[in-house]
Amino acid sequence: MNGMKFTIVGAGSSYTPELLDEMGMRRKQLAVREVMLYDIDEKRLGIMEGFCKRFSQKMGLDVEIKSTTDLDKALYGADFVDTQIRVGGNKQRVKDEKIPLQYDLVGQETTGAGGMMKAFRTIPVMLNVARRMEELSPTGWLINYTNPTGLVTEAVTRYTKANIAGFCSGGIFPKMWAKRAMGIPYEKVQYDYVGLNHMNFISNITIDGRPVTEEEFVKIAAENDDVDLELIKLLGVIPSPYLQWYFHTNEKVAKFKASPKTRGEYVQDLEKEVFAAYADENNCEKPAALAKRGGGGYSEVAMGFVNAVYNNVDTKMVVNVPNQGAVSFLPESAVVEVGCLVNKTGMQPLHVAKVPEMCWGLIAAVKNYEQLAVEAAVEGDVRKMKLALLAHPLVRQWEYVEKLVPELLEANKEYLPQFFNE
Amino acid sequence: MNGMKFTIVGAGSSYTPELLDEMGMRRKQLAVREVMLYDIDEKRLGIMEGFCKRFSQKMGLDVEIKSTTDLDKALYGADFVDTQIRVGGNKQRVKDEKIPLQYDLVGQETTGAGGMMKAFRTIPVMLNVARRMEELSPTGWLINYTNPTGLVTEAVTRYTKANIAGFCSGGIFPKMWAKRAMGIPYEKVQYDYVGLNHMNFISNITIDGRPVTEEEFVKIAAENDDVDLELIKLLGVIPSPYLQWYFHTNEKVAKFKASPKTRGEYVQDLEKEVFAAYADENNCEKPAALAKRGGGGYSEVAMGFVNAVYNNVDTKMVVNVPNQGAVSFLPESAVVEVGCLVNKTGMQPLHVAKVPEMCWGLIAAVKNYEQLAVEAAVEGDVRKMKLALLAHPLVRQWEYVEKLVPELLEANKEYLPQFFNE
């Protein structure tokens, strides 16, 4: 059969049209035969199918758009399965945010105790997708964007045999920053990248193969406005924006507590607006509000991977992959976010010979948390859940662990079969 | 010459008689010819020499007691050089404690920002001792008890060729606890021990080769009353008492802030009492107040090492040693506190095949801090000082670093030639 089948799991997400848009832009490069939309929410799925058909027709993109609520049908024979699910929806996200904030702890959908709960809800669902793929799409690729992508990818690689590549738009942030700051095209910007999802550091930035000047470094770094510029200059390497939660904890927590709405609540409102636009049968353009939704760059990364694999083109990309020794101070089984060579044979991590001097301990501390959290999520093990929080640099204190654990479990009860069922 | 020359650097410390006491108890085992007391404080040195002579005479210990303020004379030909110095005295210790407390951060003489400042004051002095030993006592052993012993030992091993063994009484805590709780003699109690000084974890405790029962574990653990017993039971391994600063941070900081005196101020008062007793020419017994001074067990550990080395007796001991791969996730150059085989050839670390699942990340995080702090201390590098504090799990936030650094440097100005000269 000519062209690929591209399945979107969680297609009811407002993000779906971004993927189509990217397919449209790359239509000469990527032969997509069929886009299969899958969701458990029939209503959103229906709206999205309708919009996607109108949107692709408008773009002149010749691709068959289908939808289903049957997972097996969605996965069967898929070349790529892109996952962007939110188990429990924004309703649960808001709890992830608010519960830790009560104790002046970071409340965030990927970082800290909140991120762990999102992992707990998501991992069982993703393991099911992966296990069905083992059978229904054994050579297909699961492209994961579902957060926390590092933990989800580690769970899938440690407990299934499915092919998975975990992505985050963070992998191309330095390219985005250099373009925004100085108009430099992506392909001229290169760098070393090491760490975990949302816990990574960028060093040795070059433009067209030559090291950036100090001035250029500062211009690029200034685009990462979540972390103090003076701090970045001291470090000499650029931390992920998520490092704000580590280096500016009190300040950011205070800001969040003072905010009238959490990010989750804000997104809930935004989604209503966006979905109203999608549902409008006369509308065949991406709603303006979508840009405020976040996640910029992901569709580009995902389709860059599809191109590298499908067309067998050697491409350097940042991917979440099993370590297997590429980062020597982390366990073999750990999923790490590092530079990889991608082509039709999959992705292979570049060996990381050196890690910036000031961050390896922090990366190790967070990975220790992550591995315990993944095991707790899979096994439904409350002891490991406690150990995970004790190992987390942003929780660590026993007092917090004792209070948080019952509250978090209770708040997520209906989404945690591994903890509450026999 | 028969018998060893045992030099005490910082002999003006109130602790000195404890070492003599241990020599007395081991007199059949250890042939000590000469005890050389060295200090820069002539007054305290004079008092101590007088007391030590009376004390050893009282014990019937046949050893020549000498004193000097000439370092080279003290080190020349010494078989063992025990160091227990306090650069800047308790006056500076009190600053180490109070400055961080202002920001609700741990203020403590070995842990956190305070411990780092103690390292900064101490390391230049200790490097000088070590370098003089390279020449004056090339086969002698430097036995270091000066805190923070992990950082001091790492500085000496990375920057000199002197033989150094870094000790802490923590290495025998499980033996002390099992004895106290159940009357079990030291030699029957064995365990795995891994980590850093004041950042370590004890697992696989056995009594006479058999694993402890759960009940015995709890009895032993309960003796470590700085860490919550429920937490220790959850961990399944016993953390160093110093982990209180990590697992109970807020609670302990609050307690310290509420205390009328810091530990340093308390010790200052105590020392006055103890030294009055030492100065009394009719007194030839250790003052009762000395027991409240802390450091119990160290003289036993130090003399245990002397016995293993001097008499060439295979002995398992916990020592601070260069890692060189014994703990695979830490750098080769890192000093670690692990079980070693000690005999006349020195000490060799036992290979650590497994680390308890929940602590390797924290150990890595603290080691990352330690290595940066050692380099900052040696090079007088303010940037590395900042990086060290950012890497420290108990400081980490940029806001604290920005405030602490100028204040700490100013408060220690006269003791930091590496930062202020040239």
Place this chain on the structure above:
Amino acid sequence: MNGMKFTIVGAGSSYTPELLDEMGMRRKQLAVREVMLYDIDEKRLGIMEGFCKRFSQKMGLDVEIKSTTDLDKALYGADFVDTQIRVGGNKQRVKDEKIPLQYDLVGQETTGAGGMMKAFRTIPVMLNVARRMEELSPTGWLINYTNPTGLVTEAVTRYTKANIAGFCSGGIFPKMWAKRAMGIPYEKVQYDYVGLNHMNFISNITIDGRPVTEEEFVKIAAENDDVDLELIKLLGVIPSPYLQWYFHTNEKVAKFKASPKTRGEYVQDLEKEVFAAYADENNCEKPAALAKRGGGGYSEVAMGFVNAVYNNVDTKMVVNVPNQGAVSFLPESAVVEVGCLVNKTGMQPLHVAKVPEMCWGLIAAVKNYEQLAVEAAVEGDVRKMKLALLAHPLVRQWEYVEKLVPELLEANKEYLPQFFNE
């Protein structure tokens, strides 16, 4: 029950009285209640039981001597199980020697193709012993002397949960040499030891903690008369005598081919003489011919281990143990022969930070062979058998592999159920 049960598997070996002799010498140290002799050869077992009773009576050693041909009875409740079996007897050993010699290859009972065949015959029997011990003596120790001890120990550690310590008298050779050459007592001689059984190198020899002089080094090295002294001086470290097969291959093969009898044939004759003496009911002394039998030092090593474990005495010993990272360039699962700390908790390898510059490649090459041979032996896999021989530095050529494999299998047919059954 007071005192230990010490079982000897393969007690019909002429070596058995050496173990009793060592027990006799250590009677104050080791409380042996019962010595259980086990063998499948009833006749030799009977002779040995009779002799051992007379011998122990003569020594005044108060220990109950029993015998059985029932393995479970022998293993049940044993504190230590010493194994010294020879599957197929000297008859098969002679084949191990002669078949490779036909192609001018080393024919030897532990090294090369012959050693591999001995492993193939022995491993299934030893796995059975180990698996019975899992049930019948779960806290007891299997002390293995059966050659090739490295391969046997690796098979047992990789495929069973029994406690096993693999020994060879080679671990104390430098002590024996220094005593013989200069009368220095064992306890004063120390050294680093790294490698595999019969593939190891000794460095950093000290006498009473001080490095040996060049002259002393030469005196000690000269006792290892299987390897050219000029070569040892060049190396600067002392290789195992078995390295003769690697560094002097042609010369030694030529000598063996010229010899009227192989070592196996010589031992066959010697055994007749020795057993005649054992069978003599008036004889209660070890026959003079026993000294020519080889294996000197093993009983000393074995009982040294029993002492360290049973009496919980920290002791440095060379043991064959799972690597688990102690030697960083070898696989985790590899059994290595290195210095260990032994006491009642078992043995723990000392970390090997440095390997002599010229031998790590050869050690790796032989370990690669060993791991393939162990897997071939356990799985009865002819492909892995071929790979093992290709990996062996003393075979390597395809031409040899093609010829040797059918011939070796045929010659050992009745002892290789794993290859010929099913």
Place this chain on the structure above:
Amino acid sequence: MNGMKFTIVGAGSSYTPELLDEMGMRRKQLAVREVMLYDIDEKRLGIMEGFCKRFSQKMGLDVEIKSTTDLDKALYGADFVDTQIRVGGNKQRVKDEKIPLQYDLVGQETTGAGGMMKAFRTIPVMLNVARRMEELSPTGWLINYTNPTGLVTEAVTRYTKANIAGFCSGGIFPKMWAKRAMGIPYEKVQYDYVGLNHMNFISNITIDGRPVTEEEFVKIAAENDDVDLELIKLLGVIPSPYLQWYFHTNEKVAKFKASPKTRGEYVQDLEKEVFAAYADENNCEKPAALAKRGGGGYSEVAMGFVNAVYNNVDTKMVVNVPNQGAVSFLPESAVVEVGCLVNKTGMQPLHVAKVPEMCWGLIAAVKNYEQLAVEAAVEGDVRKMKLALLAHPLVRQWEYVEKLVPELLEANKEYLPQFFNE
């Protein structure tokens, strides 16, 4: 300045026109401004300059051809410096071949004792080139084709700061084989590649991302006609053709001894013929005899590297690079031949998570030899020369070492200043 300066060191080699030919084919891709020919042999240099000018004119390749015997002038400002030198010429090569053959040892220009002598002659010259480049072309790349390329590259990376990439056409052999056997284009053939130059193994071959069938594997393997096909099928991975010297030693040595001329002597004759053609002022085509010269594929590899670097195109290539942990069982400082991602930032090795089960020991053994040989070559250390030969799997025996060392040194006397000068 537009376009690159491409310098050829050893331009008097008959191989030079192959590089020009490749430049011609890639003229759209590679902007070459100047080709600078350098040699110490003025006569050959003159002939080659003349021919290259005619040849490039004929091809219509617009590039300036220059020549010089002044190394600094040649290196100054070069973007790429391709080295293909033969210190001592074919005269010495013949000695490398013949001396070991006297003892029935492999005599070959890259493998065994002969290869070591070539390294000894070449390394001092190459270190000089590299050190001049540090100054005269600090961002330029040294592309090394001079054999033994693994040892030369390791010497340059360990002892200088020049940028060097060591190549061998072996890196694309599987592509060449698949094309020859089945007409598959290069870009569809991918594989894992691990080891050292001339000591490597190819596994996991895919065609267009899909694993080859058994039948395809055999077809590809059959093209490697230096190693027995049955052996390759047993291995399941394809060894470098140079493994013939390890797996078929006796057979190949016998064949070489029986041959009327060594390879070196044959090439000497061939070169005369080829140079006569080059010298003919009417000739502007590559002589037919050049194809028999060997080295096919190298110009393609070299220019592929130039393209990846100069045009900043992500490309997977096999390169000789410092290990730095990419192959975990080899030393950090070892140069290994592995898959790398190449682009304008240089090359970064892909992490090697798994090595075929039967070859890691042999690779380690040869690397141990290589590191000792490199040190011997740089330091002029006869002891290390002996250790290197003892460590080499194809020499190993002391008897050979004793005989070979004086003979090899004597035969190369005039080319070994490091051994013979003070």
